[in-house]
Amino acid sequence: MENSYRADLLRGNTDLMLLFLIDQMKETYGYEIIKEIERRSKGYFRFKEGTVYPALHKLERNGLLKGEWKKRRGEQERRYYSITERGREVLLRKLGMWEDFSRAVGLIFGNA
């Protein structure tokens, strides 16, 4: 009933947060995004790999992100992502929709 409430709340907002961070950080990679979101949210968000990597793949597949493998001598390579023009458009739209949504929820609860 409530165990996975956070997973439900997350739904949809994962894309928004990924796009937001990648836009702001210019270029970053999956693992770093997970840590950065945890850091910024003071430990509230602890994204699962099974959530983030498939989401990044989908965003790239849809042309909202551009990914690039970067070899690092000896170490495991990373896939760095940057946002595309189309990605930035979607980001702005989603940001607005999140604001509208949370404002509407506030109206239900009677928050001035």
Next chain:
Amino acid sequence: MENSYRADLLRGNTDLMLLFLIDQMKETYGYEIIKEIERRSKGYFRFKEGTVYPALHKLERNGLLKGEWKKRRGEQERRYYSITERGREVLLRKLGMWEDFSRAVGLIFGNA
């Protein structure tokens, strides 16, 4: 990609809003809840029957709501719901979790 973003945002919050309204209105029924949520949110939320009725059934099945058929001479009967003790506990918990969640999202976006 974005068509059903609102449906995603809604996920999880439907229960919260239903419990909140039923608690506040003491006793109400599905159709009225749909209209009241639309009214309060100034048209933002337009809950679908296929969302609300199954959700009410689940909440009752789990003991968070108590439902009761009320016949009205000649007219179609309504199923009136009221919140249970357990429902009120879950409501308070979910309300807090929604606040935590939206605050955490704000942290990601750098909102003071």
Next chain:
DNA sequence: TGTCTATATATAGACAGGCTATGTATTTTG
């Protein structure tokens, strides 16, 4: 008379995103 809208509820099946679990590989820490 027939059709449409509003009121009021119900449900089967589709859809899709997040999670669990598991796997690979390397480096660092204890």
Next chain:
DNA sequence: CAAAATACATAGCCTGTCTATATATAGACA
């Protein structure tokens, strides 16, 4: 030398929302 951290990947499960359809009545409108 084992464990933890870094870094990525994916198959399959779970579940809430939506679409579509169904039933039933009342009132409007033509």
